[in-house]
Amino acid sequence: MRFSSFGDKFAAKSGIGELMEDLGHALAGGDMIMMGGGNPAHIPAVQERFKQRLTEIIDSPSEFRRLVGIYDPPQGELSFIRDVSDMLNREFSWDLKPDNIALTNGSQAGFFMLFNLFAGQFSDGSHKQIQLPLAPEYIGYSDAGLSQSFFTANRPKIERIDSATFKYHVDFDALNIDETTGAICVSRPTNPTGNVLTDDEVARLDQVARENNIPLILDCAYGTPFPNLIFTEARPIWNDNTIACFSLSKLGLPAARTGIVVANAEVIKALSAVNGIMNLATGSFGAMLAQDMVRSGEILRISNTIVRPFYLDKAKRAEACLRQYLQGTPFALHKAEGAMFLWLWLRDCPVTSQALYERLKARGVLVVPGHHFFPGLESGEDKNWRHKHECLRITYSQDDALVESGLAIIGEEVKKAYAE
Secondary structure, X not given: XXXXXXXXXXXXXXXXXXXXXXXXXXXXXXXXXXOOOOOOOOOHHHHHXXXXXXXXXXXXHHHHHHHHHOOOOOOOOHHHHHHHHHHHHHHHOOOOOHHHEEEEOOHHHHHHXXXXXXXXXXXXXXXXXEEEOOOOOOHHXXXXXXXXXXXXXXXXXXXXXXXXXXEEEOOHHHOOOOOOEEEEEEXXXXXXXXXXXXXXXXXXXXHHHHHOOOOEEEEOOOOOOOOOOEOOOOOOOOOOOEEEEEEOHHHXXXXXXXXXXXXXXXXHHHHHHHHHHHHOOOOOHHHHHHHHHHHHOHHHHHHHHHHHHHHHHHHHHHHHHHHHHOOOOOEEEEOOOEOOEEEEEEOOOOOOHHHHHHHHXXXXXXXXXXXXXXXXXXXXXXXXXXXXXXXXXXXXXXXXXXXXXXXXXXXXXXXXXXHO
């Protein structure tokens, strides 16, 4: 059977496909220590609140009918959109209207649509790319383009904080924006590293985007104002040239697949049109579960007083354990500023991160090899940049005892690798 070019591209092996396949098989088998995927932790207080809300919906005939029996428009559930607009205006004075917001069936679907709206083949024959000003970046971006050569990216500046801690920064001197750039995109906090771009870095990127008449896309799936998995100072940012993308997944609703896109009305209209063709309508489940919390502002309280402290505590525990188990090796950890990952740099390691991934998988620990996180750095000198093959993404969102067991095994395998 022959597939189209589309089929050949999207049916082929991909980093995000491998990650999710490993995740699914491991969860089905139940004997793997899950330190690879981005599945959020099960926080009892948060789950109890969603359970309470779901019970209210089930007990209300009209709400239950709305949940399961009515198509929403392609823009998404309109009363939820109004409540999101009102909350963001009230908290941050963003001057939003409902036509500045659309819902998608998860952030992944949202980015697929947005990226292909702004990059790829244009009707005038030109071809544009998505610029990632700092790589490593999210693994799920890599294969989202409908055409080849879809991303271009910059190596980061690496700040050495101490002998075993570092931080990435945008290298603005090397940032090249020209007529082939369709949009700039960054995640904040960055998946996989937990890096949080400073307010100044975001402001400079916004200025560059405006000067070149292209949008700045901010992936806030882990960010502020919700679920606010940020352990440093960062303020929410939006303007009519910014496309801010939020999610309910990391708040505790990954299965609800609810992405929230905030942009100017022209972008929202285009996104809704594509959404209608691809999905007919977005699901109502996440919107209805979270609506009361959004309307009252409770979603911000939960984020700030329950979710953020929960992950900050886990980050500190995991980092202390990993540093202990890696003593005596030339490792460095990215400064943990947000999200739910440790980004481990194994300097001058004799084996690649892919080889370590295979060894750890054989011992029942799933991580993600670092080379998957460098979309746009696949050619020229960047193709063989050693740093890409010296890093691992390690998730610490699961049970603390399991995480510590996994980190101990990682320490053992890393020490074996250096001994070679």
